């Protein structure tokens with residue numbers, strides 16, 4: 001599946017020489033360049049890269065199409081005009097410079113009236129300041145190397161004016177190795193073949209010198225030209241150098257080289273590979289100019305193709321990593337180039353101009369696409385893309401450099417562009433141009449996809465092997481499981497036994513619970529029975545007491561009757577003094593005896609006894625009712641007890657009834673007796689009074 005990814009643009013600022021006037025400052029990922037105002041200098045911004053006869057300017061590039069003045073419709077041509085300085089700052093005019101720097105805008109310009117200077121601010125993905133180290137740059141590109149190992153195309157491109165540090169960044173020095181040596185080590189580290197994955201790395205190293213491609217890995221290809229400046233050795237140019245052709249696959253549109261040597265790094269170490277590349281670098285055309293003593297006169301392209309093959313899945317991945325060190329743009333006025341060097345500079349600048357055109361068109365396309373998407377939201381992205389491709393064509397074919405970088409710019413590649421710039425004021429034009437093109441590159445969007453394919457021939461066999469391996473592993477797993485299951489079986493048996501025991505014990509527990517409840521019930525019944533027995537005993541006692549009382553009462557009544565039957569003593573009898581006394585005693589006795597039942601009835605003790613009896617009666621009644629209820633829910637074992645208990649209850653009930661009857665009779669009897677007694681008393685009182693009267697009379 002295709003993914004869209006913007007080109008990552010980083011800027012590296014070269015450390016300046018002492019006494020150099022500085023015009024570049026950086027704030028985090030923003031870079032600020034202060035340039036002289038065009039009004040003050042009365043100059044126009046010219047692109048120093050363009051020194052060829054056509055004098056193309058990058059300030060305005062239009063695709064003229066069928067315009068008569070430009071018969072080549074594919075070529076973007078220069079419209080000569082005087083570039084106007086941009087004073088509009090997009091509504092930021094009144095903002096402070098600080099605010100503008102951190103506004104996140106990449107297109108801010110302002111005019112410093114006092115100093116007659118213009119300040120341009122640019123924001124990039126990363127800005128490495130003058131103190132940055134090689135490892136900092138490598139950190140940024142490391143993920144791109146990893147993706148190349150994983151089957152993606154990646155490109156690391158160093159771009160900038162001459163002497164700004166492109167070669168230093170890409171190749172570096174021995175104490176401070178650059179991107180290339182670090183990448184080689186990293187790739188060797190990542191592509192160590194394992195049991196399942198095999199890696200194969202191959203490399204090509206070419207240079208584009210004077211718009212011709214040469215192989216730098218060919219030992220017979222002696223192309224390096226060392227001028228005799230400051231005692232440098234001069235090596236003769238091999239005029240019969242083997243030229244490499246660029247071809248394009250008409251079907252896929254892919255670019256490939258014909259005639260270049262490809263080196264397979266099968267058993268080679270990373271050091272072997274590096275020494276080979278270093279030898280190739282020595283064959284590169286280098287010259288000395290006023291701006292750089294070791295000025296590269298050619299663009300170099302080191303390609304590392306990493307193939308990986310997974311034995312298990314049959315998946316084959318091919319990742320391509322391009323490490324591009326471009327020759328720097330230069331103004332002949334500053335570089336002092338002449339003769340061959342000037343010719344080289346012309347060729348370098350023309351190829352860089354073609355690259356600039358490609359960048360401009362691609363960024364324009366990207367902007368138009370985003371605009372079209374905004375305006376035609378109903379249309380799909382693909383439709384808009386197709387429409388654009390029909391109208392705007394990218395001028396890749398204008399130079400060999402752009403043809404080689406077709407994939408890296410707007411194609412299938414993850415690309416990092418490292419723009420190197422000077423800080424000094426002397427080079428402000430070149431720096432400004434480099435930053436402007438880099439900003440354009442930021443808009444370009446590449447479509448990235450993984451280069452994978454499956455080996456169709458061996459795929460099935462490999463898959464079968466893979467499946468059989470998987471099956472074997474599952475068999476072994478199953479055997480393990482079997483063993484484990486046997487162990488589990490035993491465990492299950494033991495556990496089932498334990499479970500059974502538990503169930504049994506549970507049942508037993510239930511049974512015991514039931515029994516306990518039964519016994520509790522029984523125990524309750526027994527308690528009530530004991531209480532009943534106690535009560536019955538008390539009743540019996542009460543009965544006895546009552547009987548005694550009754551007996552006493554009867555006796556008393558009999559005594560009283562007997563006494564009442566006695567004849568009244570004769571008062572006239574002379575021997576009767578003593579008898580009188582006796583009679584009076586007897587009368588007292590009679591009265592006492594007569595008062596006894598009354599006392600008995602009035603005594604508190606007897607009242608209490610009667611009350612207690614009454615309470616007992618109620619209690620017994622309640623208990624007998626409860627026991628009846630309980631005995632109704634009792635199980636068969638208690639039947640006999642219940643029968644006894646019922647008998648007892650009946651008996652008690654009888655007793656209570658008897659007692660009640662007795663009490664009732666007694667009350668009636670008492671009432672009768674009371675009335676009788678009262679009558680008797682009255683009679684006796686009358687008799688006694690009569691006797692007293694008689695005695696008193698007789699005394700008198």
Ligand SMILES: Nc1ncnc2c1ncn2[C@@H]1O[C@H](COP(=O)(O)OP(=O)(O)OP(=O)(O)O)[C@@H](O)[C@H]1O
Pocket residue numbers: 013014015160161162163164165166167168169292294295296297326327328329420
């Ligand atoms: N970041 C840096 N730190 C230290 N030295 C640097 C740095 N960048 C560049 N230099 C030095 O500046 C000089 C020029 O650098 P270099 O040759 O890399 O420039 P260039 O951009 O490749 O130039 P050209 O396009 O002409 O080849 C070298 O001597 C290099 O050591």
